[in-house]
Amino acid sequence: MSQAAPSHAVTQRSLLTPSLIQSIPITTAVAKAVNRVRGVKPKFCSHMLALAIDEILEDPRFETAQWGIVVEPVAEPTVLYQHNRDRALIPASNTKLLTTAAAINLISNRVPEIPVPLNQQLIEVNRYSNNSEADALLRQVGGQRRVNQELMRLGLRPESYIQVDGSGLSRSNRMPPSTLITLLKAMKRHREGVVFYNSLPIAGVNGTLRNRFQNTRLHGKLHGKTGTLRGVRALSGYLDNADYGTIAFSILVNQPGQSGQVLTQAIDQIVLQMAQVNRCNLDS
DSSP states (O other): OOOOOOOOOHHHHHOOOHHHHHOOOOOOHHHHHHHHHHHHHOOOOHHHHHHHHHHHHHHHHHHTTEEEEEETTSSSOOEEEEEEETOBBGGGGHHHHHHHHHHHHHHTTTTTSHHHHHHHHHHOOOOOOOOHHHHHHHHHHTTHHHHHHHHHHOOGGGHHHHHHSSSOTTOOBBBBBHHHHHHHHHHHHHTTHHHHHHHBBTTTTSGTTTTSSSTTTTTTTTTEEEEEEEEEEEEEEEETTTTTTEEEEEEEEETTTTTTHHHHHHHHHHHHHTTTTTGGGOOO
16 A cells, blocks of 8 residues: 655755755745744734734724824834824813823923922823812913913924813814824924823723733833813823834824724724734834
């Protein structure tokens, strides 16, 4: 009786010897096969990130949603993803980022370091999203006109946003994600940027993010400001990435009538995709 021919799978394994792997011209398909043999995790490049995020946005549940998203490394002029970067949307409590950044910039020009009471107030406003403290801080700074002046010094254009309160409770607040990215990058470089950074909730750890991203790669590695109104969800801040270092991101979504839980879950899926993006030749 003749022996049965070896299976196709066995043949594939026997052909992909280490010496042959070195000589194979690398195409996308071959690279995936070679990486499987080598045990190397495939790269998740920025173009793949775009496909992954677009797939989420194209979910039929978001047919009437207005999204604004920008994802950029802090240390370089690279755009990893953008969608409606300059569309002005209701930002909800992401407005607090403008209020606190203006307060930090104003006070830092007057004193050697941020006073402890103000530091605690910033934590109350950003980490715990205290609306009354945010509106009080706006008054302490000197009102909206003074906030605009301080934000101009940070590189924001007054015509790029509308801020009518310190907290973000008003639906008359409007800003695009690009404005928030400019702010986040400016505060990361600011001499009191650590104060701003440390005032933000930490994923899975504290504040309004304590119950999100637990048991994920972002647990403890994302500092961000949430935003919540009826039909509005937002998340803007910083996340740690193995290849790009600190990534600044802003995600705003307005969809009246949609479940807040559905919107939040979609935002979290987007952020988890952002966390795994790799630096690839296609990105350069």
